[in-house]
Amino acid sequence: MSSTMAILPATWDMYDLVQSFLRTPTYHLVVEVCLVLLIIKLIFSKSYKPEKMVLSEKEKEELIAEWTPEPLVPDIPEDHPVIQLMEKNIVTGPPGKYINIRQKSCINMATMNFLGMVANKTIEDEAVRCIKKYGVGSCGPRGFYGTMDVHLDLESKLATFMDCEEAIIYSYGFATISSAIPAYSKRGDVIFCDEGVSFAIQKGLVASRSEIQFFKHNDMEDLERLLQEQAVKDKKNPKKAKVTRRFIVVEGLYLNYGDICPLPKIVELKWKYKVRIFLEESFSFGVLGEAGKGVTEYFGIEVDQIDLITASLENAISSIGGFCVGKKYVIDHQRLSGLGYCFSASQPPLLAAAAAQALMLMQEDPGMMIKLRENCLKLHEGLTSINGIKVVGLPHSPVKHLRLVEPSDDRDLDNQTLQLVADRAIENKVACTVARYLEKEEKFLPPPSIRIAVNCQLESTELDTVISVLAKSFNEVFAL
Incomplete structure (x- = not known):
């Protein structure tokens, strides 16, 4: 009796296995069999070793003589x-x-030397002093031995000047905004952008791979129309809306038009439609406002109302590079995700020292x-x-x-x-x-x-x- 009871569970297990096999879809079985056969083939098949071809000296010379290298760049006419x-x-x-x-x-009347910092003697003296201490370059990105104390000093001074928690500097002004945008906006997000933005912003928009919706230059009615349309889409698909981030990208002072963005209205729309604001101030920093803090100071708007402010150091400051300012957690994210920050050699120390000196002169006068x-x-x-x-x-x-x-x-x-x-x-x-x-x-x-x-x-x-x-x-x- 006991031996019969021991056999029954094993019989029932085999019965369940057969039944589950019979219930399995045919296509599933075919796929599994093919995978098993492929694995067996890969295990027992011999690795491919290309046959070695030995060329004679004459054949080598003929091949070299026939080879014509492709030009690195297309031919440019001399009369271009x-x-x-x-x-x-x-x-x-x-x-x-x-x-x-x-x-x-x-x-x-051609170069963007707004505050006359080029050839300023005190800035030149500071740059020379810095060259004698650090040399002419940093020879590496910020995260790989490229961070000097002058970089940290400049970031601290910029954050204090702009009344923000923290600042980050880039070694190239163009790369600042074009790196900052894709650091936050990704595929599936939506960016509402002014048609009149500069080329650097346009490159940042492309790099983000986000959905880009352009509104007419400085036309707040057109911007609100796009925001309303997006709000309707969000109501139709609330699940997608929860993971979709929305940004407004504008310039403080537009390079291509010489006019100022209506920031008070943009801030109003920000809170009404729950979007973030990226403000590019390369041509308003050092120009607008009593102290030159830019369009936020010009309109009397608290800087905390803006999610990210970027600017170049190559116009009013007359150095090289750019910076972003904002909340600490916003800036910290760029130190890991800003492509121009992570993979470019850091700003030469002499230029960071020159920018800090120019910033001090701007504050003093x-x-x-x-x-x-x-x-x-x-x-x-x-x-x-x-x-x-x-x-x-x-x-x-x-x-x-x-x-x-x-x-x-x-x-x-x-x-x-x-x-x-x-x-x-x-x-x-x-x-x-x-x-x-x-x-x-x-x-x-x-x-x-x-x-x-x-x-x-x-x-x-x-x-x-x-x-x-x-x-x-x-x-x-x-x-x-």
């Missing part, structure tokens, strides 16, 4: 306009208030911002009197665009017309430049223009010279 301009516009000496170009000393605004207003008033052009940009903006009132249908022709004006201005010792774009890559290509950059060091008589020379140059070209 950019090549011609580079050969013509060789600068000797520092690009300060005056610039030496084409063997002429010209009033510099806020009068330079007042002088800059006065120069902007005077120049704007004078330029608006020139016939045939329209001045694009706010009166107190240091970036202005001179565009043709009646442009042709041929963009190249308009650029050539404006280049003739710039050439005649240089002949009369005023240096300005035609705004250049990567036309095939720009999402919304701005119209052709001559871009003017104002300097706080310019005297009233020098501004009068700039206005008269540009008026004369336009009149002469229009008369051709």
Whole structure:
């Protein structure tokens, strides 16, 4: 009896196994059999060893003689306009208030030296002192022996100046915003972006792989329309809405338009529709606000209302690199996810020291911002009197665009017309430049223009010279 009872469980186990096998779908069995056969084949098959081919010396020489290497870059015609301009516009000496170009000393209205920090003696002395201590480079990313005490000092000073918890610096201004955006916004997220943003922001948008929705330049009604449409989508699919992050990306002062974003309205929409704000202040930092803190100070908005602020050190500060400021946890995330921070060699110590010195000078003398605004207003008033052009940009903006009132249908022709004006201005010792774009890559290509950059060091008589020379140059070209 006991032996019979012992056999029964084993019989029932075999019965259950057979029944489960019979209930298994045929396709499932076929897949499992194929996998088993494949594993057996891989175990017993011999590894592939390519047959060694031995070439004679003659065959080697023939193959080498036949090989034609592909060029690293496509051929560029010698008459390409950019090549011609580079050969013509060789600068000797520092690009300060005056610039030496084409063997002429010209009033510099081309470079973004807003506060006149280029060739400042105290900044140069600090850079020389730093070179003697650290050398000329860091030779590594911040996370791999590239962090010097001057980097930490600059970050601390920037955070304190901007009234933020923490700051992070990048070694290249362009890479700052183009690295910061994809560090937070990923595939599946939504970015609402102004059509007028600079090329660096556009590259950051592409790198994020997020869904990009552009609204008309500084058109808050169009932005709210997009936000309302997104709110409707979120109600239809609440499960997806819970994991979708939403961002608004704008510039404080737009490089391509010379105007300011309506930040108070953007902050209002932020809280109404639960989105985050990324504010790019490369051209408003050191320019707007009583102390030069940017568009937040200009409008009297608390910096905590903005989720991330980025700016370049290459304009008002006249160094190299860029920075981001915000909450500590926001900045810490970039130290692990900001591509330009993690994989690029850190900012050369001498440039970090120069930027810190320039920041100190800016804090000690806020009068330079007042002088800059006065120069902007005077120049704007004078330029608006020139016939045939329209001045694009706010009166107190240091970036202005001179565009043709009646442009042709041929963009190249308009650029050539404006280049003739710039050439005649240089002949009369005023240096300005035609705004250049990567036309095939720009999402919304701005119209052709001559871009003017104002300097706080310019005297009233020098501004009068700039206005008269540009008026004369336009009149002469229009008369051709």
